[in-house]
Every structure is written in structure tokens, then in C-alpha cells.
Amino acid sequence: QKEVEQNSGPLSVPEGAIASLNxxxxxxxxxxxxxxxxxxxxxxxxxxSIYSNGDKEDxxxxxxxxxxxxYVSLLIRDSQPSDSATYLCAVKLEAAGNKxxxxxxxxxxxxx
Amino acid sequence: xxxxxxxxxxxxxxxxxxxxLECSQTKGHDRMYWYRQDPGLGLRLIYYSFDxxxxxxxxxxxxxxxxxxxxxxxxLSLESAIPNQTALYFCATSDWDxxxxxxxxxxxxxxxx
Numbered sequence: 001q002k003e004v005e006q007n008s009g010p011l012s013v014p015e016g017a018i019a020s021l022n023x024x025x026x027x028x029x030x031x032x033x034x035x036x037x038x039x040x041x042x043x044x045x046x047x048x049s050i051y052s053n054g055d056k057e058d059x060x061x062x063x064x065x066x067x068x069x070x071y072v073s074l075l076i077r078d079s080q081p082s083d084s085a086t087y088l089c090a091v092k093l094e095a096a097g098n099k100x101x102x103x104x105x106x107x108x109x110x111x112x
Numbered sequence: 113x114x115x116x117x118x119x120x121x122x123x124x125x126x127x128x129x130x131x132x133l134e135c136s137q138t139k140g141h142d143r144m145y146w147y148r149q150d151p152g153l154g155l156r157l158i159y160y161s162f163d164x165x166x167x168x169x170x171x172x173x174x175x176x177x178x179x180x181x182x183x184x185x186x187x188l189s190l191e192s193a194i195p196n197q198t199a200l201y202f203c204a205t206s207d208w209d210x211x212x213x214x215x216x217x218x219x220x221x222x223x224x225x
Contacts (some may be wrong), residue, residue, distance in 0.1 A: 008152070034213065043202055043216040044155070051211075088154065092212065099170070100214055104154040 004091050006103035013110050020105045023089030032092040033065055033072045039085045047053040079110045115139045116217035119142045120202050131222050133192040135203030144186040145204040146178060161186055193224040
């Protein structure tokens, strides 16, 4: 089992719809969780960070964390073609000395 | 100006050559990291440094070495490049706080022929 797992996609979403991305992690003791967006050939760009159970909203993005079930999700509301990118889930795994471990990413395609 | 810069941005080299990738930052962060990214494999940590006198191996350090010349500079070397080191390389920085959020440089695309 990978330490941080994401569905590679592509996740195809109509423009204006909600994109829902999921990420599971192996270490129950993890405390810090991040979502990065990466356009092809570009560097990862931080979208959201979340540390407590529940929802955290920032504009059209909502991160959801459930530590008991060991998953973190990202919702993108009113998806736009410019949201087409790969979304990387990153977790500071306690078992790895709190180093940041990345999932393989989910590719999102927003179709006009 | 960008907070984290990497040079060169693109490099093509031959097997056996020594290559150095450089990273500089103006964010004032103590912590610096080197990652490589391969298609479908996500980002993997090569080396990291929490301050000038601290260097640590990451998940995939074999074939690489690093130098932390100053708080703002962290270099990655490939002593004898091989084709399977062809990848996208990213430098990242973070501050020592509760979040330890990492910020990435623009990347270096390295091709080893």
C-alpha cells in the first residue's frame, strides 16, 4: 500500500460542475495535509492546507479532512477550464519523520 | 522577482557527465529540499536541509549529493549522470513553523542521453 494514494484520473468534469478529488493516507498519526495544483511542466502551487477534522473553504475550493478514516478530499466548485491541471495531495507522515509525502496526483480535465 | 529560483531551467547532458543544479531563495526560510518528479510517480524527496549545517538523505539519494552553501542556497549534484536520472527536478523551501508549508521553485528539466 502506498503511503499517500490518489486516483490518477483523468477526472473529466463539465464546466460549472463540482470536481471531487480524494486522497487516502496510511499513517493515522499524520497532522498536516496539503493540496497543490500543478500545470503541465510547471511547479506545484499550494492551494489549501488543512490540519483539523472538518471542512476548510477558500474561494471555490473546499478541503475536507477525516482523520479517523484517513482521507482528505478537495472539492472544486464552479469548475473552470483553467482548473484543468494535476492536483497533488501531500501529507506530513508522522512515521516518515514528518517529511512531506506526495501522492501521484489526480489529473482533472474541465470541459467547456 | 521569484522567491525561489532554479538554474538552469533546462539541461541536456551525456551519460557520465557531472551536473550541478542550483537553487536560491529570498524567502528567508531555513529549510530547503530537492525533489525529482517522474511521470506517474509523483514527487520524491532526494535530500533536505533544515539549516546550513544540516543535510539529510531523502527517499532516493543514491547517485546524488548536495551542498548548502548558505541559508539561501542549496545545490544538487549528479556526480556521474545516467539516463534514468532524466526527470524534472524541483527545489522547495519552508519555514520552521507549525505549518511547515513548502513552496516550490520553477523546476529544472534534465535530460541525460
